[in-house]
Amino acid sequence: MTIDPRALRDAFGAFPTGVTVVTTHDHAGNPIGFTANSFTSVSLDPPMLLVCLAKTSRNFGVMTGTARFAVNILSETQKDVSNTFARPVEDRFAAVAWSDAPGGCPVFADVAAWFECSMDRVIDAGDHVVLLGLITSFANYGLNGLGYARGGYFxxxxxxxxxxxxxxxxxxxxxxxxxxxxxxxxxxxxxxxxxxxxxxxxxxxxxxxxxxxxxxxxxxxxxxxxxxxxxxxxxxxxxxxxxxxxxxxxxxxxxxxxxxxxxxxxxxxxxxxxxxxxxxxxxxxxxxxxxxxxxxxxxxxxxxx
The missing domain is CATH 3.90.79.10 (Nucleoside Triphosphate Pyrophosphohydrolase)
Structure with missing residues (x-):
């Protein structure tokens, strides 16, 4: 069966997801981050989650080589944050209030929740990799998350x-x-x-x-x-x-x-x-x-x- 990539992408888009920004620091100590909706909770014991990253991402080398990363679950007031981290903006972090989590990864203000993880493994998956993280700290602020489906926010x-x-x-x-x-x-x-x-x-x-x-x-x-x-x-x-x-x-x-x-x-x-x-x-x-x-x-x- 021949599968049209665009049609497949549209079909995947029928599934409503939340919106996250995944963050870490590069080797020079600079914060980096990217918008991702391919986020999933994996396990409570041990506490684990995963997020997918395209091999074409400009953050690929840093993210696959980092020892720790954070996942920020954006709240429904943060569509502009999602857009900023989805675009090739030089200083993305200038547009958002953030601080370091206990392990040193950037976490944002006004999010619905955040999770800081140690990298458990990087799994090859076609044109993406799966970043499997062991959760070491988290915070939950009780806010509604920002949703995304069919190419639009809700x-x-x-x-x-x-x-x-x-x-x-x-x-x-x-x-x-x-x-x-x-x-x-x-x-x-x-x-x-x-x-x-x-x-x-x-x-x-x-x-x-x-x-x-x-x-x-x-x-x-x-x-x-x-x-x-x-x-x-x-x-x-x-x-x-x-x-x-x-x-x-x-x-x-x-x-x-x-x-x-x-x-x-x-x-x-x-x-x-x-x-x-x-x-x-x-x-x-x-x-x-x-x-x-x-x-x-x-x-x-x-x-x-």
Missing amino acids: TPMLAGKAVSAAADGNLRIGAVVERDGQVLLIGTNPVSLPTCDAGAEDPAEALSAYLEKLTGLQASLGFLYSVYDDKSDGHQHIVYRAFLSDGKPKQGHFLDPATAAEKASDRPTADILSRFAIESSIGNFGVYFGSETAGKVHPIPVKRA
């Missing part, structure tokens, strides 16, 4: 708030079904998002079943995108991001969201499509709360100075 706090906001009322469930930068829409002019009534079912289950029946393809839901009360139709609306398996849908067609916004069947749909066009271009998604005419987009919050 936070548990915003997702929970959105569900609570729409828990009461007559629910309609819709989806921004995305593929290669385009959105699945119903109709030609006007166009609308695929939408169904929730009824007595779980909203997410009802929407998944509806999308699969509508398109004949396998559907998977991402995260909440919009929650609003539409006084014109008397419904509460919840809109999710969603994804379909490969293939041509039985109904609906994929269009550029910015262009499609001009053909939208109503103002909320036009607003959703216009916002999605902007947010998908920068990879930073928020959750809208409000009515069909006014509300607020709650972006993933950034760390305060």
Whole structure:
């Protein structure tokens, strides 16, 4: 079987993960670090964890030769920290408050938790290596972690708030079904998002079943995108991001969201499509709360100075 690396990467991206920054000091004593979401707890006795590192990483030589390293679990206010340590910035540590853990590895302020480890072994794994660490110290601050899936950040706090906001009322469930930068829409002019009534079912289950029946393809839901009360139709609306398996849908067609916004069947749909066009271009998604005419987009919050 021939596997397309890009398609495989996209499939891996369906699994929601936390976001970490792995740190140590180089031979000259300078702090180094990189963003990683391939982090896993391994064992409680002995206490162990692992993180994966690409062989192409500029930190590869230092990280595979170090005796100790730390894993910082970023909190939901630290999207900017994740971005900084994922980019080729010369002085990444100038943008974050940090100190040395007991063993000397850099650990950050405002994280959800951190772990300092001694290197147990480095395991070869294809185009990556696995850094297996024996935990020697840690701290847990009780904060929610920053999440990542399908190329975008999310936070548990915003997702929970959105569900609570729409828990009461007559629910309609819709989806921004995305593929290669385009959105699945119903109709030609006007166009609308695929939408169904929730009824007595779980909203997410009802929407998944509806999308699969509508398109004949396998559907998977991402995260909440919009929650609003539409006084014109008397419904509460919840809109999710969603994804379909490969293939041509039985109904609906994929269009550029910015262009499609001009053909939208109503103002909320036009607003959703216009916002999605902007947010998908920068990879930073928020959750809208409000009515069909006014509300607020709650972006993933950034760390305060």
